[in-house]
Each structure stands twice: as C-alpha cells, then as structure tokens.
Amino acid sequence: MSSQPPHPALLIPGPIEFDDAVLQSMSHHSESHVGQPFVNVFGDVLAQLRKLFQTSDPASQPFVLSGSGTLGWDQVAANLGEPGDEALVLHTGYFADSFADCLETYGVKATQLKAPIGDRPQLDEVEKALKEKKYKILTVTHVDTSTGVLSELKALSELVHRVSPDTLVVVDGVCSVGCEEIKFDEWKLDVVLTASQKAIGCPAGLSILMASGRAIEVYKTRKTRPTSYFGSWNNWLPIMQNYEAKKASYFATPSPQLIRALHTSLTQILSRPLEQRFADHRNMSQKIKKAIGDLGLKQLSSKPENQANGMTAIYLPEGITPPDVLPSLTKKGIIFAGGLHKQIAAKYIRFGHMGVSVTDPNRTDIDKAIAALKESLAEVGYKA
Template sequence: MPHQTSILRASSSASNPASRLSIISGHLTGAQPSSNTSNNLSTSPTQSRNISSSPSFNMSSQPEHPTLLIPGPIEFDDAVLQSMSHYSESHVGPGFVATFGETLSMLRKLFQTTASDSQPFVISGSGTLGWDIVAANLVEPGENVLVLSTGYFSDAFADCLKVYGASVDTLKASVGSRPQLPEIEKALKSKKYKMVTVTHVDTSTGVLSELQKLSEMVKSVSPDTLLIVDGVCSVASENIEFDAWELDGVVTASQKAIGCPAGLSISMFSGKAMDAFRARKSPPATYFASMKNWTAIMQNYEAKKPSYFATPSPQLIHALHTALSQILAKPLSERFAKHREFSDKVKKAVTELGLKQVASNPDDQAHGMTAMYLPDSVKATDLLPKLFKSGVIFAGGIHREIAAKYVRFGHMGVSVTDPARSDVDKAINALKNGLSDCGYQKA
C-alpha cells in the first residue's frame, strides 16, 4: 500500500488541550476518546501495592506489584530506586556537584558524542520540557519548521512549536507509517526551513524513524537546517550516534529506556545548534527553559564547579547517575542488540496470535515497544483489566484515529536487560490468556 503523506499548514492556534486530555485519560483503559464523555479509570482493578517482607517474583526487594509494561514509565532496577533514598544534601555541595558532573559526562557516552562543543542539559521536568527548550531557544517567531509526523507525539511537538511563533509545516504520513525521504527532500527544496523535527519512536504508534539517512539528506539538500530528534521513547533502546549522524539535538526523558523515575528532561545539542541559539535576534520567550539561563550552569556542573539557576532534584540526579552507570557498564551495542532480541520475540508472538502491528513495515517498528491492533471482537476496555488481573499492565491506544482499536506493550530497560526477570514471557502469556478469556481464537 503506498504511503499517504501530505503537508499540513499550521493553523493560527494550537490544538484544543481538552481534546488532548480526553485522549490521554483513556490510555490505560483503551476507552474511545470523546468530547462528550469522560473516561472512567475506576473501572480497572485497584492497583494496590501491599508491602511485604518476602521477595517478589523476580527476587526484587520492591513490594510485589503488577509488572508495568507500558511505553514508559517502565520497571526500575532496585539500585536505581535505592539511589532515590540518598540523604538530603546541598545542590551546590561538593558531593552532589561531583555526582551531577559525572552524570552529564556519562550522557555524552550514551548519546555517543565526543565533540567538545556538544552540550548536555538535565533539567527538572518531563520529556515535554524538551519541546519547549527546542521551540523557545532554537526557533524565532516566523521561522519555518518542518515536522515529520508519525503520530500523536509528533503532532504535539508541532503544537509546541506553534505556541512559540514558529511557522510549522507538517509532513504527515498515514497511520503506522512514516514520511519517506523523497517527500522530505521535495519539502526541503520548496522553502528554507530553520529546523526539521523527527520523532525517533512515536509512542502512540510504535513507528521507528530512520535517522542516519535522513540526516545525510538534510545536510545535502539544506545544510543550514537543524535536525532535531524527539528521542523520548528511543534513547537507550535504539542506537543513536549523535556525532556520526550529525544530529543537532536530541531530547528525551528519564522514565523510559534510561530506566530512571520520571522528573528529568534530558537533552543533547550540537555546537551548530548552540551557535544558532547564540545568533538569535530576540531573547527566548521563556525563563525556566532558557538556554541562556542553563548553559553556564550545565558547563559548571560538568566541570565540578558549584552553580545555581534553579534547584535541581538531587535524589533524581543520583538515580540517573546509577541508571547511566549500569547502562555504560557494558557496550551500548549489546544493549541495543538485547532490545532487538526481545522486540523480535514479542512481535513473533503477536503475529502467531493473528494480530497485526500498527507499524506494518518491519523497518518502521520500534524495538522498545509494540503497538498492536486488537481483533474486532475484543475491546481494550475488556482486555486490559484481564491483563491486570494476571499481573501485567499494558497501555491503551492514544492515536486519535485508531485509539479504541489497539493496545501498546512496552519492552525496554531492565525488563529486557536483566536476565533474572521474566517480564516479557509473563506478558506474552497474559496476552494469550487475556485474548482467550475475551472469546478470541485465532482463525
């Protein structure tokens, strides 16, 4: 089936936040989003976490709990959670400054950059803050941005850019696919774009975008254009070679494949992107998200010098330090291979059940999550509670066009890298039994 892609011009106002809330609120129940009805999350079983002195099924010291296999937040390693219990300390004291500095340096290794002018940022906030950092600092009002859309979160990034005054064109692919290079090249030749944004893995569809060839094409056709990657659902599960692929920015968050509790916006920008910021004609229309306010702070911390603009979260930084230390203890190539291995296992099981993926082309399928269509006879609102009773939590659909038709299975981080865990096998069995309990039998 040919890709159906179109460029959509930005409207003068951002999308309706109430509509977004309706979609988001149903993602655990799979309820059909509606502007007239609210999703009732109380229909799912109560998610109690009874603290017990006995170890849980995977010998973890955590209280027994349903295994969280949504596309983030993910299950966390015990050592990461224990890092959160670090005693209170000054955010400008020598101990914390050393930890934060090491954390920033480790991020360079995770993103695979050795360029001295690349700049990491770790700021309290969610992954969404990364969009604000990009939109407020790297684009000025009226400048053109091309957004490559593969789902809900790509479109949300476009909305954020519009808020800060960017003139946004969206190259939108049909559900489950991604814009193709010839279409992108044609758009880049049609006008001068300050920036191209691409969502590496759109969490709403599980569509994986290819970065290396995209970067090569952008540099060839429009070398001054910045290439910015939303890597919220890809960093630490998909290979990202920041320097080798000449990326200009990658924004992500702590709670997905990195494996740290939510609360940190993490990003890396190239020297070219930082130069673009410094060349602005007008100051950024933000205070907390301003690179002007944060760049020197990050540079000082990485140099192990105390610095202050706004108070960081010492406990979360300790947790991130632990998570990164674990990730970097082995070659990154092994980590990415393990995610591919488990992804293949999940997708094989999904196919054997007679289910289809939202991302139909294997080349477009993420390795840290799988979005799968349900049989016509099965509703997400029936299946998800059955999975929960089996001790597994999946996410419902969130893409506006297909929200009630699919569910999402996250398989990243310790659920695939820790050999002592059986999270994925447990989830596959729960899915088989849940579908059967819903009356589904493969034809």
C-alpha cells in the same frame, strides 16, 4: 531477587520497571544542590550522557533539567526558534502534533509532513518539502509512542545536510534513547531530547537533551532573547558547563535524588557495550513481534523497518477493545497501555519492552506478558 514490594509488571511505553539500585538511589539523604558531593555526581551524569548519546565533540552540550520530556520541546522552540521561523515536522503519530503545537506556541510556523497511520514520511517526500521552502528546523520523532513507528535517522540526517544544510536536525528521542541506536556525532544530529522514565530506566521528572555545537551557535546568534524563562539556555548553559566542570552553580534547584538515580541508571547502562544493549532490545522485540504474529494479531506498523525495538503497538481483534483486555491483564500481573492515536485509540493496545525487563536475565516480565495476553484474549472469545 527484587526487594521491591510485589506489584504488576509495568510494560507500558514508559514509565518502565526500575532496577532496585536505581530506586534505592532515590532514598539518598537530603543534600545541598550546590554542595561538592552532589556537584560531582551531576558532573559525572553529564559526562555519562555524552557516552550514551555517542558524542565526543567538546562543542556539544548535555542539559538535564527538572521536568518531563515535553520540556525538551520547549527548549527547542524557545532557544532555537524565533517568531516567524519555519519548522518542518515529520509526522508519525500523536507526538508530532504536540511538538508542532509547542513550536507554534513560541511563534514558530510548523508545517507537518504526515504519513499514513503506521508508516513514516519517505525520504523523497522530505527532500521535496525541503526544496520547496527554507526550514530552520526539522523535527522527527524517533519512536512515536502512540504508534510504535521507528524513524530512520542516519539517512534522514544525510538528506537534510545535502539538500538543506542550514536546517537543524532535531530528534524527539523520548521513547528511543537507551533502547535504539543513536550516534549523535556520526549522524550529525543537532538536538536529541529525551526523558528519564523510559529506556533510561529512571523515575520520571528529568528532561534530558543533547545539543550540538551548531545548535548552540544558532542559539547564541539569535536576534531575540529566548521566549521561555525556565527553559532558557541563557540561564542553563553556564549552569550545565559549570556542573560538568564540577563547579557549584545555581539558577533553579535541581532534584538531587533524581540526579543520583539517573547516575545509578547510566552507570548500569554504560557498564556494558551499548551495541549489546541495543542488540538485546532488538532480539527481544523480534521475539515479541513473532509471538504477536503467532497469535494472529497485527501491528500498527506493518513494515519491519518501521517497527520500534522498545515497544509494540498491537491491533486488537475485530470487536475487542482495550477495556475488554487491559483489566484482565492487570489481574494477571501485567500492565499494558491503551491506544493513544486519536483516530484508532479504541482499536489497539501498546506493549512497552525496554530497560530492565529486557536486559535483566533474571526477570520474566516479557514471557509472562505474552502468556497473559494470550489468556486474556481467549477469555473474551478470541481464538488464535
């Protein structure tokens, strides 16, 4: 039984519901960010992230900075891109537009390869684009939170390494790390960036990133200094290396309470085989998607291979908009998100199903959400 005050179940694609122990970690007494007890915890966190991302390569480097997932984009653009460099941005929704905008803010030329809403760029299209121009960076949103589209990483990375081996493979994993399988070393990924508040199940406020040895080398051999100060690896790389070695170090003040909460969450995640965690999310996703189909509703992502396991984007029936159902859902103790994709925002809602709402067998969030959705649609005249 949760010790949290009664509240609606937060089933948006992040932030998500938190485990009691994670929230209790936020209540840790104030401590020095360079004191050995905290340094030891931070070092453990970095080691745990290696396990979560599935990398054992000592040349790879985890980073944990105070900030949101968006700071990961800035780190990529500022440290791996230089003004005039070319980047190929694979577009599956709203967040590719934003990543491209971030890259261009730092002087990197971003070319977007777009797919129809609910789909992803096909490998032959990516191959054609890579053969037409030399790109320093390729970015892919593993799960686009605006559409629920899942991109396939393994085959994509194999293609990039075969066709354009010098191109860095950068993954926006904000809505995937912790609920979708990612094998950093095996799939030869160069950067995976994420945030604390989604499937990792920690309060918002931490930008989390894993960089490969190859990416670190590209950063080290750049001709110009990084174009960010706070996000510069010139400042953060030695800090992260020292923390992982359990040595006190300082550039900018981290949040000890958030780091402790992250430590608790990662400890919980890694207490079971990752394969089981990913299977739990797949199984729950299939249950939800079947329920959506049984209600006669369609997903933005119509192809099963494109459907994320941690969220579902659901088209509402004709004539029904998010404001018609979201307030009713809240009254029933369920919070879903409205549409985010600019072209179709008024036509759909988003159901987040990741973290403890999926993995804790004592929680009934998902069953309640499915029942509440059915009831709310019936209240506005929809008959399944």
